[in-house]
Amino acid sequence: MTYSKIIGIxxxxxxxxxxxxxxxxxxxxxxxWITERTGIKERHYATYGKDTNASMGTEAAKIAIERAGLxxxxxxxxxxxxxxxxxxxxxxxxxxxxxxGMKGIGVLDIRDQCSGFIYAISTADQFIKSGMYKNILxxxxxxxxxxxxxxxxxRGVAVIFGDGAGAVVMQATDNxxxxxxxxxxxxxxxxxxxxxxxxxxxxxxxxxxxxxVDDNTTGDVFMNGSVVFKHAIVRFPxxxxxxxxxxxxxxEDIDLLVPHQANLRISEYVRQQMGLPEDxxxxxxxxxxxxxxASIPIALCEAWESGRVKEGDLVCLAAFGSGFxxxxxxxxx
Ligand code: UT7
Numbered sequence: 001m002t003y004s005k006i007i008g009i010x011x012x013x014x015x016x017x018x019x020x021x022x023x024x025x026x027x028x029x030x031x032x033w034i035t036e037r038t039g040i041k042e043r044h045y046a047t048y049g050k051d052t053n054a055s056m057g058t059e060a061a062k063i064a065i066e067r068a069g070l071x072x073x074x075x076x077x078x079x080x081x082x083x084x085x086x087x088x089x090x091x092x093x094x095x096x097x098x099x100x101g102m103k104g105i106g107v108l109d110i111r112d113q114c115s116g117f118i119y120a121i122s123t124a125d126q127f128i129k130s131g132m133y134k135n136i137l138x139x140x141x142x143x144x145x146x147x148x149x150x151x152x153x154x155r156g157v158a159v160i161f162g163d164g165a166g167a168v169v170m171q172a173t174d175n176x177x178x179x180x181x182x183x184x185x186x187x188x189x190x191x192x193x194x195x196x197x198x199x200x201x202x203x204x205x206x207x208x209x210x211x212x213v214d215d216n217t218t219g220d221v222f223m224n225g226s227v228v229f230k231h232a233i234v235r236f237p238x239x240x241x242x243x244x245x246x247x248x249x250x251x252e253d254i255d256l257l258v259p260h261q262a263n264l265r266i267s268e269y270v271r272q273q274m275g276l277p278e279d280x281x282x283x284x285x286x287x288x289x290x291x292x293x294a295s296i297p298i299a300l301c302e303a304w305e306s307g308r309v310k311e312g313d314l315v316c317l318a319a320f321g322s323g324f325x326x327x328x329x330x331x332x333x
Contacts, residue, residue: 010063039264043162043289054095081116114321116293122183141165162289166297
């Protein structure tokens with residue numbers, strides 16, 4: 001039986017740090033409001049002319065490939081999760097492929113928002129288990145700062161999001177112990193418009209640019225924050241329990257839960273619901289904000305680098321986000 005395992009991990013965040021105090025100086029917000037509602041103290045923003053979605057993905061990928069002991073030429077396939085590609089199309093995975101000199105191998109772009117990395121891991125796992133590919137590079141990268149409305153109208157969303165990228169290399173293994181044990185994916189399109197960006201969409205009779213004269217906010221992120229929050233705190237525990245139940249584990253068997261970094265209050269609520277002690281849940285939203293598809297690989301990478309993920313650990317990844325989408329991945333490291 002062939003399984004997949006993570007053999008290398010890396011992350012990259014752009015160097016420009018945007019503090020809550022800086023946001024206070026450009027919009028009607030406060031460090032207290034942001035900290036109390038979200039836990040976020042600062043986030044990183046890309047620098048125009050230096051960082052792109054693909055360049056951040058490339059940097060994270062280089063580290064992951066090197067730590068896997070491979071070269072880009074050893075990779076058979078790329079799965080790239082993002083909702084903020086450099087271009088409307090083609091996706092940033094193609095640009096990263098070019099930058100890494102991996103011409104010819106397939107690239108699959110995934111856009112499942114905050115659950116994108118879980119969907120990407122699951123997809124790579126299926127390709128490896130089927131025997132189609134041996135080494136797959138899985139990336140989550142987001143350059144969201146240029147989508148944010150940094151005026152008072154956009155403050156409810158702008159203070160939350162940040163930029164960055166994370167990557168893992170997944171490899172085929174016949175080792176039944178150390179592997180991706182299972183992945184669980186869900187969605188409910190009923191709530192598609194509770195967290196979305198309308199344009200550039202095709203749901204209008206003419207070019208959306210022509211309408212910008214009347215309404216220049218249709219390219220902004222719209223978020224019905226309280227609805228998202230209420231669903232997130234139900235779906236996170238549900239999908240984590242689904243992963244545990246499917247494999248005969250109990251919450252206390254988890255060595256580390258790495259939740260998508262949506263909001264520190266959400267992570268804390270989930271931790272309490274699962275009955276986990278504080279040291280079994282990894283959070284770094286305080287430093288990076290919500291980096292959507294990049295948040296889980298950035299967090300997992302930092303957890304691994306700091307020794308919080310060790311050989312033999314049972315690691316659970318879980319996400320919830322726009323779509324609505326949600327999912328989990330259970331891994332024996
Ligand atoms: O990755 C998945 C995607 N997103 C999420 O998981 C987010 C889920 N939702 C949340 O985390 C929370 O709903 C938020 C943090 C986004 C908002 O917290 P909230 O407690 O739901 O606040 P609210 O939107 O109900 O706003 C409360 C007040 C409002 O003022 P009034 O109407 O009570 O006078 C807002 O205008 O806070 C005001 N407000 C702000 N004040 C200062 C909204 N944004 C800001 C801001 N600074 N940045």
